[in-house]
Amino acid sequence: MTNRTPIHEEDLHAYVDGELPPPRRQEVEAWLATHPEDAARVAAWRAQAEAIRARYGAVVNEPVPSRLAVERLARAGSAWRRAAAAGVAFAFALGAAAGWFGHAVWEAPRPLAAVATEAVEAHRLYIAERRHPIEVQAGESHLIPWLSRRVGTSLPAPDLAAQGLRLLGGRLLPGLSGHAAALFMYESASGERFTLYCRRAKAPGSAPSYRDSGQVGSFSWAREETACVLSGPADRARLEGVAGSAYRQLEQRATRTGALTAD
Amino acid sequence: MSGFRQGIETAIPALRRYARALTRDVETADDLVQDTLVRALRSEHLFHGGDVRTWLYTILTNLNRNRLRSLARRPILAPLGEEDAPDLAGPESGARDIERALATLVEEQRAALLLVVLEGLSYREVAQVQGVPIGTVMSRLARARAHIRAFLEGERPPLRRVK
Numbered sequence: 001m002t003n004r005t006p007i008h009e010e011d012l013h014a015y016v017d018g019e020l021p022p023p024r025r026q027e028v029e030a031w032l033a034t035h036p037e038d039a040a041r042v043a044a045w046r047a048q049a050e051a052i053r054a055r056y057g058a059v060v061n062e063p064v065p066s067r068l069a070v071e072r073l074a075r076a077g078s079a080w081r082r083a084a085a086a087g088v089a090f091a092f093a094l095g096a097a098a099g100w101f102g103h104a105v106w107e108a109p110r111p112l113a114a115v116a117t118e119a120v121e122a123h124r125l126y127i128a129e130r131r132h133p134i135e136v137q138a139g140e141s142h143l144i145p146w147l148s149r150r151v152g153t154s155l156p157a158p159d160l161a162a163q164g165l166r167l168l169g170g171r172l173l174p175g176l177s178g179h180a181a182a183l184f185m186y187e188s189a190s191g192e193r194f195t196l197y198c199r200r201a202k203a204p205g206s207a208p209s210y211r212d213s214g215q216v217g218s219f220s221w222a223r224e225e226t227a228c229v230l231s232g233p234a235d236r237a238r239l240e241g242v243a244g245s246a247y248r249q250l251e252q253r254a255t256r257t258g259a260l261t262a263d
Numbered sequence: 264m265s266g267f268r269q270g271i272e273t274a275i276p277a278l279r280r281y282a283r284a285l286t287r288d289v290e291t292a293d294d295l296v297q298d299t300l301v302r303a304l305r306s307e308h309l310f311h312g313g314d315v316r317t318w319l320y321t322i323l324t325n326l327n328r329n330r331l332r333s334l335a336r337r338p339i340l341a342p343l344g345e346e347d348a349p350d351l352a353g354p355e356s357g358a359r360d361i362e363r364a365l366a367t368l369v370e371e372q373r374a375a376l377l378l379v380v381l382e383g384l385s386y387r388e389v390a391q392v393q394g395v396p397i398g399t400v401m402s403r404l405a406r407a408r409a410h411i412r413a414f415l416e417g418e419r420p421p422l423r424r425v426k
Contacts, residue, residue: 010401013408017379019386044412049380051361056284056381060276068279068297070272074304 007031012038016045112203112227113211115175116220119197119229120213122173122183127193134185135171143170147182152200153226157184158249163242164188175199194232194239196246201227208243210236219243223251267307270315271300277382278319284377285327287362295330299323320382321392324374331370364411372407375400 007028014020015028032039066072126133136143138157148155150172157167165186175181181199188194203222208230211218217234220227221243228250230243278299282292299322303310310318365373371393378384378392390397 009405013401013404014386017386017404041412044415045408048361048364048408048411048415051358052284052365052377052380055358055361056280059280059283062276062279064275064279065293068275068293068300070268070275070300070304073297073300074268 007038012042013045016042016049111201112206112209112220112222115197115199115201115203115222115227116211116218116229118175118181118199119183119195119220120211120216120218120231122181122197123195123216123218123231126171126183126185127195133193134169134183137169138167140169147172147184150180151182151198151226152180153198153224155182155198156250158196158246160186160194160242160245163245165194165242173197192233194230194242196228196230198226198228200225203227208240208247210240212236219247221247267310267315268304271303271319274316274319275300277316278323281320281377281382282323282327284365284381285323285374287366295323295326298326302326314388317384317388317391320378320384320388321394324378324392327374328370360415361411364414367414368407368410372403372410375403376407376411379404 005027011020011024011028015025020028032042136146144156147170157170160167165188168185168187170182170184173181173183179199179201181197184196186194186196201222202225205223206221208219208221211220212234215234216231217236217239218229218231219239220229222228228246230239230246232239232242275296278296279292282295282299283289286292286295299319302322303315303319365377368376375389375393378389379386384392386397386400389400393400393403
């Protein structure tokens with residue numbers, strides 16, 4: 001045995017698996033020539049590898065079943081996404097239609113009621129979303145400028161921390177009659193969700209008024225051609241506190257920014 | 264077809280081979296491959312270069328471990344058929360022996376051995392797939408080989424619970 005470094009079991013494995021650099025390989029070969037027990041181990045390991053390859057190697061020559069075709073799986077994935085998107089659009093069309101008919105038949109002189117109907121539909125649809133309740137996170141600096149620009153009015157998201165609510169973020173929605181709407185979502189520590197829905201509407205200015213829509217309650221108000229609806233669990237007293245705070249903040253800031261950005 | 268998808272498509276036959284040896288069941292193996300492909304295609308945006316093949320082996324290895332964990336609620340013995348001794352004769356006996364021997368291995372050891380001897384991955388790649396240091400890969404290999412050798416030579420090791 002003239003090897004400089006002693007041969008360990010790891011070297012034998014690395015030798016069998018072709019992981020050794022050539023000089024070390026030769027040292028191992030020299031070692032095996034004089035150590036029959038190790039040579040027997042190496043032979044046994046090689047036989048195992050051969051047996052495994054003999055048993056399973058031919059799988060690569062089998063035709064790949066059609067259920068594993070990449071294009072098909074990729075298409076199925078995107079088809080599923082399209083169907084989900086269509087489902088959302090359809091739910092919206094329903095909500096908008098319901099809102100529109102409600103508006104036309106019952107509340108023609110009250111455009112604010114139509115906005116409230118849309119808002120409650122949007123609230124119901126999105127509070128149930130666990131993974132994608134919002135489109136843009138609260139921390140993103142472009143959230144407010146983006147929604148304000150698309151909706152066409154200054155829309156600072158009210159701070160509702162005093163009511164125990166944290167802003168999750170917001171999304172843009174198609175409102176009735178081509179008006180884009182902004183939806184801000186808030187969440188309490190216990191996971192209750194509240195939404196603030198705002199869009200342009202030709203509604204006379206009004207103080208928040210309550211509406212009970214089954215599980216969901218909402219306060220709606222309008223000011224300077226912008227209607228806002230705050231929806232949440234149908235607990236009128238609680239909702240009144242939340243809506244009151246949102247109303248006052250929007251009122252104040254609209255006055256302030258209105259003076260600054262007269263565009 | 265994008266380079267990414269082409270890379271995935273090219274890897275399918277080898278993934279099926281690995282899954283077949285890992286599960287020793289055609290349907291279970293192809294289910295695993297399908298789940299792996301779906302997951303990979305869905306995460307295309309998360310893939311920032313590197314070796315697609317290694318990444319696919321990683322997904323498949325993890326999915327199989329999850330599968331075994333969910334099965335492990337009930338104590339499951341590695342399937343050995345009605346008798347647990349190596350066959351004595353027959354042209355198929357060698358193939359069945361190795362299949363049974365593999366079945367007695369602990370999952371991580373089986374995966375390490377198959378990735379090296381069947382899939383031809385380097386120790387470094389296996390370490391990446393299993394998320395462990397190279398030394399751990401080597402000790403898994405050593406234990407797997409010692410275990411199989413003992414099994415095939417008739418010193419039947421005790422049945423091990425699949426983890």
